[in-house]
Amino acid sequence: MPTALARHILVKTQAEAEKLKQRLAKGEDFAKLAKKHSICNSGKRGGDLGEVRPKQMVKPIDNVIFRKPTNQVHGPIKSQFGFHLVEVIFRD
Template sequence: MASAGARHLLVATEEQCNDIKKQIEEGADFAAMAQEHSSCPSKAQGGDLGTFGPGQMVPEFDKVVFSAPLNEVQGPVKTQYSRLFRS
């Protein structure tokens, strides 16, 4: 069975997500940005969600995690929780 590991930031708006994504793409540290901006409890671990299998996360997130290239920031991805992206 496939498994994946991901980090994410949970933010309220697409604008905020895009701004943070741009900063990360320009060299900001993903974990530091998660600790500062994310509303998810995983922010204490730099947004690290650990390892999980297909179907353990919301479908929109699963689709990105299991199809995107490794080590690339993705998103924004709209879910029932808000907007997020992963690396």
């Protein structure tokens, strides 16, 4: 079964996610932004989701983690929790 390492930032609004994505594009540190802005518990770990397997995450996030290119920030992605920015670090 494939695995991946990913991190994310979860916020309440699409506008907030878009602003954070722009900041990331300008070179700001993902982990620092996650710690400061993410409403997910993973924010305390810089957004680190750890090792993820298929179907562990909600479907929209799972699709990004296992189908989109690595080392890019994807999103905003809407889920029932809010809006996510997702970066896939590694996938096998």
